[in-house]
Amino acid sequence: MKCDLAIIGAGPAGMTAAVYGARAGLSVKLVEMGAPGGQLVNTDWIENYPGFPEGLTGAELMIKFAMQAMNFSEVEYITSYVSGISRKGNELLLTTSGEEIEAKAIVVATGAMPKKLGVEGEQAFIGAGVSYCGTCDGAFFRDREVAVIGGGDTALEEAVFLTKFASKVTLIHRRDAFRGAKILQDRVRDNEKIEVLYSETLERILGDTNVEEVELKQVESGELHRMKVDGVFIFVGTSPNTEFLKNSDVELDERGQIKASTQLETSMPGVFVAGDARQTQLRQVSTAVGDAALATINASKYIEGL
Numbered sequence: 001m002k003c004d005l006a007i008i009g010a011g012p013a014g015m016t017a018a019v020y021g022a023r024a025g026l027s028v029k030l031v032e033m034g035a036p037g038g039q040l041v042n043t044d045w046i047e048n049y050p051g052f053p054e055g056l057t058g059a060e061l062m063i064k065f066a067m068q069a070m071n072f073s074e075v076e077y078i079t080s081y082v083s084g085i086s087r088k089g090n091e092l093l094l095t096t097s098g099e100e101i102e103a104k105a106i107v108v109a110t111g112a113m114p115k116k117l118g119v120e121g122e123q124a125f126i127g128a129g130v131s132y133c134g135t136c137d138g139a140f141f142r143d144r145e146v147a148v149i150g151g152g153d154t155a156l157e158e159a160v161f162l163t164k165f166a167s168k169v170t171l172i173h174r175r176d177a178f179r180g181a182k183i184l185q186d187r188v189r190d191n192e193k194i195e196v197l198y199s200e201t202l203e204r205i206l207g208d209t210n211v212e213e214v215e216l217k218q219v220e221s222g223e224l225h226r227m228k229v230d231g232v233f234i235f236v237g238t239s240p241n242t243e244f245l246k247n248s249d250v251e252l253d254e255r256g257q258i259k260a261s262t263q264l265e266t267s268m269p270g271v272f273v274a275g276d277a278r279q280t281q282l283r284q285v286s287t288a289v290g291d292a293a294l295a296t297i298n299a300s301k302y303i304e305g306l
């Protein structure tokens with residue numbers, strides 16, 4: 001399969017890159033291993049993406065992005081897993097779970113996935129009380145008590161979201177101040193179903209077939225105590241989806257994030273990056289979209305120069 005521009009990942013960045021690539025007159029292959037949307041699909045409510053003053057669900061926004069991208073006949077959606085990229089002369093090759101794809105330029109928009117904590121019981125109880133997605137699993141905890149771990153935007157948003165179902169949400173953060181946005185901190189504080197435990201860490205998740213309790217440590221004293229919960233929701237940041245680049249010429253930092261120039265070109269000529277997979281300070285739908293516009297315009301200039 002041949003194309004001008006291959007886009008890897010169909011989240012907000014990938015779908016925006018498809019729109020910009022098509023409008024630049026490029027033939028575009030949008031390669032995604034599953035359904036479109038990326039992390040957007042697991043986001044309950046979006047109120048900071050401009051143009052939607054009433055807010056909308058992540059799924060609704062994803063459908064709008066996908067419809068806009070697929071309106072262009074230049075864009076072909078391919079369901080395939082990309083396991084590597086390499087160069088053959090002027091062409092870039094994508095090794096996939098299906099047919100090999102040959103492209104003149106690539107925009108990597110593979111995003112990120114929730115990080116694991118690595119504590120005892122976490123892996124064993126995934127699907128049996130441990131979750132990384134309130135929108136997906138919240139309804140299983142109707143009238144139950146859950147713990148939420150983390151202090152960033154995601155943990156605060158999800159703690160509030162989970163109060164729709166849970167009878168009590170205990171938000172556990174390792175420091176005495178949250179990292180997340182002030183408006184989300186206020187919502188947590190004003191929600192009577194949420195109790196906050198500052199300066200505590202999750203040490204172990206315990207139970208028989210399902211989660212029954214957690215062991216927590218008070219950071220200053222080192223003292224351990226246990227708390228009965230039915231579920232544990234972990235939101236301690238994200239890891240970039242860049243495993244497939246490990247053997248390529250695309251340089252990654254120590255956290256696996258893609259390094260890029262201010263023009264969003266990576267260390268591999270012709271390969272650009274947009275969204276949460278790159279080394280960046282802010283990971284929002286709006287930043288992913290802005291990245292994709294810049295990366296794709298530069299990819300099209302790169303193709304012109306070939």
Ligand code: NAP
Pocket residue numbers: 048117149150151152153154155157173174175178179180201235236237238281282283284
């Ligand atoms: P994040 O901002 O990196 O926050 C991760 C949180 O987990 C921090 O509070 C951190 O604690 C804590 N943490 C990390 N490792 C831990 C560990 N080993 N044990 C205990 N706690 C740990 O991640 P995020 O909240 O998933 O957000 C990711 C990105 O998406 C951010 O850029 C965020 O702004 C963005 N986002 C935006 C929105 C929105 O705009 N509405 C919504 C969701 C996410 P410390 O604070 O002590 O480091």
